[in-house]
Amino acid sequence: MADAGNKESATIGGDEFTNTELENNKNNTMVQEGSTLLRRMEISVAEAEKRTGKNTVNMQEIFTVYLIETRSIDAITEGHNPAPDSLWRRYSEFEILRNYLLVTYPFIVVPPLPEKRAEFVWHKLSADNMDPDFVERRRVGLENFLLRVASHSVLSNDKILYHFLTEEHRWKEVVYETGFQAKADSRIKALSATFRVKNPDKRFTEMKHYSDELQSLTSQLLRVRARVADRLYGVYKVHGNYGRVFSEWSALEKEMGDGLQSAGHHMDAYAASVDDILEEEEHYADQLKEYLFYAEALRAVCRKHELTQYELEMASSDLISKKQQREELATGMVRTFSFKGMTNKLFGQETPEQREAKLSLLEEQIVQGEETVTEKTVECEEYVKGAWVDMQRFKEQKDRDLREALIGYAIMQISMCKKGIQVWTNAKECFHKM
Amino acid sequence: MSRTIDAVVSPTQTNTIPADISGQMLDLDEDDDLEVFSKDSTLAEGSMFNASMQTSPGSMVNQCKFEEDEEGDSKDIFITVDNPESHVTAIETFITYRVLTKTTRSEFDNSEYEVRRRYQDFLWLKGKLEEAHSTLIVHPLPEKFVVKGMVERFNGDFIETRRKALHKFLNRIADHPILSCSEDFKVFLSAQAWELTTYKKQGPGFLSRMGETVRAVANSVRGVKNRPEEFNAIQEYVEDFSNKISSLDKVTQRIVKEQKEYLEELKEYGPTYTLWSGSEEELAEQLKGVAGCIERCCKETEEQVGHLSDTLVPVLHEYVLCAETLKAVLRRRDNIQAEFEAKNEALATKKVDRDTESSDLGFVWGSLLGKNPEEARHQRQERLDGEIEELKEEIDKLEDRVEWANNALKGDWGRWQRSMRGDLKSAFLSTAEKNVDYYEKCLAVWETFLLSQRTEPSEETDRDNTP
Numbered sequence: 001m002a003d004a005g006n007k008e009s010a011t012i013g014g015d016e017f018t019n020t021e022l023e024n025n026k027n028n029t030m031v032q033e034g035s036t037l038l039r040r041m042e043i044s045v046a047e048a049e050k051r052t053g054k055n056t057v058n059m060q061e062i063f064t065v066y067l068i069e070t071r072s073i074d075a076i077t078e079g080h081n082p083a084p085d086s087l088w089r090r091y092s093e094f095e096i097l098r099n100y101l102l103v104t105y106p107f108i109v110v111p112p113l114p115e116k117r118a119e120f121v122w123h124k125l126s127a128d129n130m131d132p133d134f135v136e137r138r139r140v141g142l143e144n145f146l147l148r149v150a151s152h153s154v155l156s157n158d159k160i161l162y163h164f165l166t167e168e169h170r171w172k173e174v175v176y177e178t179g180f181q182a183k184a185d186s187r188i189k190a191l192s193a194t195f196r197v198k199n200p201d202k203r204f205t206e207m208k209h210y211s212d213e214l215q216s217l218t219s220q221l222l223r224v225r226a227r228v229a230d231r232l233y234g235v236y237k238v239h240g241n242y243g244r245v246f247s248e249w250s251a252l253e254k255e256m257g258d259g260l261q262s263a264g265h266h267m268d269a270y271a272a273s274v275d276d277i278l279e280e281e282e283h284y285a286d287q288l289k290e291y292l293f294y295a296e297a298l299r300a301v302c303r304k305h306e307l308t309q310y311e312l313e314m315a316s317s318d319l320i321s322k323k324q325q326r327e328e329l330a331t332g333m334v335r336t337f338s339f340k341g342m343t344n345k346l347f348g349q350e351t352p353e354q355r356e357a358k359l360s361l362l363e364e365q366i367v368q369g370e371e372t373v374t375e376k377t378v379e380c381e382e383y384v385k386g387a388w389v390d391m392q393r394f395k396e397q398k399d400r401d402l403r404e405a406l407i408g409y410a411i412m413q414i415s416m417c418k419k420g421i422q423v424w425t426n427a428k429e430c431f432h433k434m
Numbered sequence: 435m436s437r438t439i440d441a442v443v444s445p446t447q448t449n450t451i452p453a454d455i456s457g458q459m460l461d462l463d464e465d466d467d468l469e470v471f472s473k474d475s476t477l478a479e480g481s482m483f484n485a486s487m488q489t490s491p492g493s494m495v496n497q498c499k500f501e502e503d504e505e506g507d508s509k510d511i512f513i514t515v516d517n518p519e520s521h522v523t524a525i526e527t528f529i530t531y532r533v534l535t536k537t538t539r540s541e542f543d544n545s546e547y548e549v550r551r552r553y554q555d556f557l558w559l560k561g562k563l564e565e566a567h568s569t570l571i572v573h574p575l576p577e578k579f580v581v582k583g584m585v586e587r588f589n590g591d592f593i594e595t596r597r598k599a600l601h602k603f604l605n606r607i608a609d610h611p612i613l614s615c616s617e618d619f620k621v622f623l624s625a626q627a628w629e630l631t632t633y634k635k636q637g638p639g640f641l642s643r644m645g646e647t648v649r650a651v652a653n654s655v656r657g658v659k660n661r662p663e664e665f666n667a668i669q670e671y672v673e674d675f676s677n678k679i680s681s682l683d684k685v686t687q688r689i690v691k692e693q694k695e696y697l698e699e700l701k702e703y704g705p706t707y708t709l710w711s712g713s714e715e716e717l718a719e720q721l722k723g724v725a726g727c728i729e730r731c732c733k734e735t736e737e738q739v740g741h742l743s744d745t746l747v748p749v750l751h752e753y754v755l756c757a758e759t760l761k762a763v764l765r766r767r768d769n770i771q772a773e774f775e776a777k778n779e780a781l782a783t784k785k786v787d788r789d790t791e792s793s794d795l796g797f798v799w800g801s802l803l804g805k806n807p808e809e810a811r812h813q814r815q816e817r818l819d820g821e822i823e824e825l826k827e828e829i830d831k832l833e834d835r836v837e838w839a840n841n842a843l844k845g846d847w848g849r850w851q852r853s854m855r856g857d858l859k860s861a862f863l864s865t866a867e868k869n870v871d872y873y874e875k876c877l878a879v880w881e882t883f884l885l886s887q888r889t890e891p892s893e894e895t896d897r898d899n900t901p
Contacts, residue, residue, distance in 0.1 A: 210713060213713040214713065217706070217709055217710040217713060218710070220706050220709070221703075221706040221707065221710060224699065224702050224703045224706050225703065225706075227699045227702075228696070228699045228700055228703050230699075231692065231695050231696035231698075231699050231700075232696055234692040234695070234696070235689065235692045235693050235696050238685065238688050238689050238692055239689065241681070241685040241688075242682070242685055245678055245681045245682055245685060248678060249675075249678040249682075252671060252674050252675060252678065253855075255855060256855055256858075256859070259859075263862070399716040399717055402717055402720075403716075403717065403720060403887075406717075406720050406721070406723075406724055406887075407884065407887050407888075409724065410724070410727070410880045410883050410884045410887070411884065413727070413876070413880045414877060414880045414881060414884065417873045417874070417876045417877035417880065418873075418877065420869065420870075420872075420873035421870055421873045421874055421877065424866050424867075424869040424870045424873065425866075425870050427862075427866045427869075428863060428866035428867060428870065431859060431862045431863045431866055432859075432863065434855065434858070434859040434862070
């Protein structure tokens with residue numbers, strides 16, 4: 001495993017970002033400055049490409065790979081300007097990385113990946129995963145994911161993460177070797193814990209409710225926004241017909257011809273302007289989507305707490321019942337109903353040897369049980385501590401990011417209004433000339 | 435320079451007709467009127483105002499010149515249509531509109547009239563005007579029945595739309611130098627309901643009107659042979675214009691529809707932010723702020739759609755109807771010419787007949803019955819000569835008629851084009867202005883919000899920093 005921070009490259013590389021990519025990357029500023037890995041290393045997801053290959057059932061498939069580029073910040077500040085190291089990863093590998101992080105750091109609200117399939121689509125927007133706009137937005141989303149992870153005080157120190165960023169080959173083997181998949185909690189276990197836990201930390205219960213609300217509210221907002229976008233698209237595009245008819249009509253008229261003709265051009269411009277407007281809005285939608293998916297991560301942290309709490313409770317009650325059993329055996333008094341007790345009454349009690357054996361077994365179990373309870377208690381307390389810290393961090397990040405997003409949205413609306421004013425003022429001038 | 439028509443009706447007032455003439459009594463010297471009238475005896479007989487008769491073309495053209503400008507300062511008649519009211523009788527329910535007229539014209543006994551008219555009355559007026567001036571362009575009436583998709587709610591909007599169109603219809607006639615002199619027009623504006631009913635019953639009876647219709651159909655079937663080039667050009671233009679204006683009408687209605695659907699979605703959008711604000715602490719204010727902005731934009735959008743529906747849609751629809759009117763006018767002109775051509779052909783045939791020694795049936799019979807062939811031939815010649823003379827007279831009249839029809843149309847064509855340009859230009863201008871206004875208002879809404887969010891301007895530069 002290569003040491004962090006020793007990467008240096010000699011050649012000079014150039015930035016090949018297109019304008020849209022630069023714009024998109026600007027929106028990835030929602031990460032904390034000055035935190036661990038990101039302080040040492042510049043990370044970006046620079047490009048996307050199509051590849052063909054054989055999938056697991058040996059059939060040809062087309063998939064997209066993303067270029068991850070990294071550069072050591074030290075090298076840059078020393079003025080070397082080295083070429084970035086790079087490797088290609090596909091979306092499924094990002095998924096594996098994230099699942100690994102989820103299992104390994106269950107108390108952390110792990111940043112989400114961009115959506116696997118396009119959802120909240122409005123009619124013009126393609127639901128096709130191969131669509132270049134979708135791929136571009138995904139590239140931005142993946143970069144955002146890496147930046148968030150690499151700037152997280154806990155996650156950024158992970159070796160697997162570092163390996164993911166720096167070594168193309170054998171990463172999958174290495175990550176599977178950690179055995180993280182086995183450590184994952186089964187769904188059933190988690191669900192039953194949620195139902196049966198008796199004393200979860202109230203704050204976590206509240207946070208869980210909040211995560212449910214966040215999820216349903218943002219998804220509702222995104223759905224309506226998509227419908228609004230669809231309608232707006234319709235309104236603008238129909239104006240393109242004005243362009244066509246004005247142009248045809250201007251051929252008939254003498255005095256009005258010029259005015260009509262140029263007005264028609266402005267109508268065409270108006271109709272065309274909606275494409276850019278809505279593309280920008282998709283970025284806003286993506287920012288909201290990130291928090292839609294974050295809600296799920298937040299809920300997972302709360303559920304994990306419920307699970308650890310439940311396990312603690314189970315261990316405690318198990319210990320208590322074992323102690324009770326010991327007491328019963330020792331004193332011969334039956335406090336609680338049991339079949340053993342009944343059969344004993346009916347068919348006679350056991351021999352003293354049997355009782356002795358049972359007692360010593362119980363003692364062992366009790367000792368173990370007490371250890372378990374202590375462990376679990378510590379585990380639970382530590383979990384609560386760690387999780388609470390990260391949930392607070394998440395909350396602050398969320399408030400900051402969403403605030404920025406809303407401001408960005410207002411700026412988009414302002415820009416849209418300004419464009420509208422310009423087009424219609426121009427059209428007005430043309431109508432004057434009629 | 436005032437219009438000639440003004441000189442006829444109010445010789446003491448030239449350019450200084452005040453805008454508000456309510457209460458101003460007509461102060462004209464009867465003799466002055468007659469002086470002008472006496473230039474042409476037909477006018478003195480008042481035939482100019484008898485619209486139930488085909489007026490003499492010559493007098494019309496001479497007396498009623500088409501002037502370039504018809505601006506407000508020479509306007510001497512003001513009409514408003516308002517106050518729709520529902521009337522319920524045993525047989526039917528109908529709406530009447532109040533028609534208020536204020537005028538200084540001398541042919542009106544009073545300066546102010548208030549009558550109630552129903553749609554049927556307007557239809558009657560239009561019919562009479564078209565009958566009397568078949569090649570003048572009469573502004574269209576709103577449609578009899580609701581066109582699907584044009585008006586949504588039957589009562590409120592429909593009546594208001596119709597009222598506005600009726601108002602425009604009457605004012606266009608009032609602005610027209612010839613049409614506004616029509617006696618039917620005067621009666622329409624001034625007669626009480628029962629007077630109007632009586633008046634309507636006069637005029638050519640059913641049979642003669644049928645005759646007219648039959649002739650018109652026959653003429654249109656016959657077709658016109660030598661349409662003058664300028665009318666061909668007008669015909670072509672009207673065809674194209676009709677297509678274009680119909681397209682614009684459809685496009686505009688589609689825009690209204692899309693805009694309304696957009697508005698519906700927008701109305702649901704704001705509340706999603708409000709709802710979310712209920713779950714947030716730090717963000718609550720901001721989310722509510724965004725919701726508020728969206729709601730205000732909703733109001734502006736509603737206003738903008740309303741403006742479009744009230745201003746642009748009716749005008750475009752009017753001109754769709756105008757295009758049909760123009761086609762009808764061109765057809766009528768063609769028919770007049772066709773009739774003339776037909777009579778000319780008949781004359782030529784008759785002349786040929788007279789000049790050839792043909793063995794027509796009458797001659798044969800006559801000889802069979804023992805008539806003297808010389809006498810018969812002579813009788814035939816005389817008869818034909820008589821018929822030819824009759825035909826020639828008719829043809830002269832028809833020729834006049836064609837000339838007058840053509841001139842009327844030519845004159846009115848220019849006038850119509852100017853109106854059309856003016857109307858459409860102002861409708862589109864108004865729409866563009868409203869749209870600018872709409873975006874400006876929305877801009878203000880969002881800028882206010884943004885201002886409330888910015889604690890310091892340097893926040894914006896933070897966004898430019900990349901990690």
